[in-house]
Amino acid sequence: MPPAVLVSGLAKRYGGVVALDGASWQAELGSVTAVLGPNGAGKTTMVECCEGLRRPDGGQVRVLGTDPWNAGPAHRARVGVMLQDGGLPASARPVRLLRHLSSMYAAPAPLLPLVERLGIDEFAGTSVRRLSGGQRQRVALAAALVGRPEVAFLDEPSAGLDPHARLDVWELVRSLADDGAAVVLTTHSFEEAERLADHLVVVAAGAVVAQGSLADVTGGDRLEDRYFALTRKSVA
Structure with a gap:
């Protein structure tokens, strides 16, 4: 089975600034892939290319076998996206908004359990x-998640949450992958990556500097120590 997300030689520039320089990685169905890297490393740009929000300058991106930049509504209905700023209408009430979003999908997730599980x-x-x-x-x-996505891109899903809510979110993310979805999350939390990730992708200076299982990436060291060793030059 092909990977749910395939990124190969991805390149992106903003004028004279190189945001991505040949990044390559993949994510599988039924797994959580955690993308880590310092600010400015290219994480957000890379994931936005996967979401179809930015057009790559080079390389290839495929999500569920489709180029997300040119994808139509049928593809987008299979993909869930959580942006860091939320992108939510300010005047909306949460449950009414979610009910409206749910009505747009052919087979949405049951709304009430999702609302209760997240304390909404x-x-x-x-x-x-x-x-x-x-x-x-x-x-x-x-x-x-209300559309029951096959691939979910989650940007810092537990940022700003209290410890109890963070555990609830982690359990929900883990259950989503266990039910067969591919979950790609960006995070600055080593604990989150260690608890959730089946696959780690470490990004620095626009390139993937390490990827694999937790054991592959750390080699038995602490994730935090290995991360700083891998990304030190990019933040110097």
Whole structure:
């Protein structure tokens, strides 16, 4: 079976700035792939190319066998996206918004269990603009998952959450992969990567400097120590 996400020789420039320089990696169905790297390493640009939000300058991206830049509605219905800023309408109420999004899919996830699992029912009557950062994160995650995606791209899904909510999100992400989806998450949390990831991708200076299982990447060392060794030159 081909990988759910295939990135090969990906290149992207912004004027004279090289954001991606031949990055290559892949993600499989039924697994969690964690993408780590310092700010400015190219993580966001790389994932946005996979989401079809940016057009690569070179290389190849395939998601579920399709070029995401030219993908149509049928493909996009199979992919869930959680942006770091949420992208949520400020005046909307969370459950009403999720119910509206759910109605756009042929076979959405059951809404009530998702709302209860993420604790969204506790602030269902509050507009998005009045939610805390952590509450908005939970609504954004639900919006990405309500369509029952085969591939989910999640940008910092547990950022800003309290410890209990973070564990709930981790359990939900893990169950999504266990049910057969490919989950690609960007994170700055070593604990999150260690707990969730079946596959790690470490990015520095626009290139993939290491990838594989936790054991492959760390070689028995702490992930934090190995990460800093791999990315030191890019942040010097």
